[in-house]
Amino acid sequence: MWHSLNSPTFLITALFYALVAAGRKPVRDAKTLGLTIKQQGGNHFDVSGPGKFRAYVEIDKFLDQIDVIYIGNAGRAIKAREVLLSVWKESSGTSASKLRRIMYDVIQNDETVSVLDSIWKAREIDDGKHDSDDDYGDSYNYGSHDEGETDGVIEPTITVTRPPPGEEDWRFSDLRDKTPFGIGAAKMCLEYTEMENHFIKSFTFGRNKEDGKWLVINFGTGVISQVYSKVVIVRDGRH
Numbered sequence: 001m002w003h004s005l006n007s008p009t010f011l012i013t014a015l016f017y018a019l020v021a022a023g024r025k026p027v028r029d030a031k032t033l034g035l036t037i038k039q040q041g042g043n044h045f046d047v048s049g050p051g052k053f054r055a056y057v058e059i060d061k062f063l064d065q066i067d068v069i070y071i072g073n074a075g076r077a078i079k080a081r082e083v084l085l086s087v088w089k090e091s092s093g094t095s096a097s098k099l100r101r102i103m104y105d106v107i108q109n110d111e112t113v114s115v116l117d118s119i120w121k122a123r124e125i126d127d128g129k130h131d132s133d134d135d136y137g138d139s140y141n142y143g144s145h146d147e148g149e150t151d152g153v154i155e156p157t158i159t160v161t162r163p164p165p166g167e168e169d170w171r172f173s174d175l176r177d178k179t180p181f182g183i184g185a186a187k188m189c190l191e192y193t194e195m196e197n198h199f200i201k202s203f204t205f206g207r208n209k210e211d212g213k214w215l216v217i218n219f220g221t222g223v224i225s226q227v228y229s230k231v232v233i234v235r236d237g238r239h
Helices: 008-021 080-092 110-127 170-177 180-191 230-234
Strands: 036-039 044-049 053-060 065-072 101-104 157-161 198-208 212-221
Touching: 036 080, 044 080, 053 080, 065 080, 080 180, 101 180, 110 157, 110 170, 110 180, 110 212, 157 170, 170 180, 170 198, 180 198, 180 212
Parallel strands: 065 101
Antiparallel strands: 036 044, 044 053, 053 065, 101 212, 157 198, 198 212
16 A cells, blocks of 8 residues: 655654654663663573563673563553663663664563464465464574574564555554554654664564464664654553
C-alpha cells in the first residue's frame, strides 16, 4: 500500500515524528535513574530500581546486544527502555549508539503473544501446513556469519523486515505498534540522542522447546525516512 508524500496521513505522521524527535535527550546514567546493577557472573547482570523495577540481562558486546532474560516494571516509576539503554552503557562501557539488538528470551506478555501467534497462523495458512516438532531441529543464527551465533535458539523462525518507504506490512506494523517491546524500541529511536540514527530494521522471532516464544529486535543505522504510526508516538506508557 502506497501513500503520497503529500497525503494527510504522511504529513500528520511526519509532524508527530518531528515534534517528538525535537525533544530528544541523552540517556541518563544508572545512578541518576536510581538503579542498582549487580554482576552475577560473566556478562549477566541483576538490575533493580524505583517502582519495583527488576530485570535480569546479559550484555553481549560481540553482537552489540542486550539479552533480556526477565524484566518487570510494575510501578512504572521509570521507563524500561531508558533503563535498558542505561544498563547497556554502564555494563558494556560503550555508548547506547552501539546497541544493535535486543533479545527477549521468554515472551509471556499477552499482547506480544497474540501478535506472534497471528503471524504464525498467517504463515501456516500460506504454507498450507502446521509447524511440527521436526521444525525445531537446527540452531538459528540471527546475526550474519561475521557476527556470530546464539546457541539454544531454534527453528521455526520468522524474520519480518521493515518495508520500503511508502509500503506497509501488517506484520511489521503490529510488532512495532501493538507489542510493548516494539513500542519501547521505536520510542528509543525517537527519544534519546544516542539513538537518533537508529531505526527498527527487522523483528526475528521463534519458539524453542524449553522456554517458549522469543523475540529479537534488530536495529539499523543511518539516514532513513522515519515514519511511525501515531500509536507509537502518542501512546502513554513506560515501555
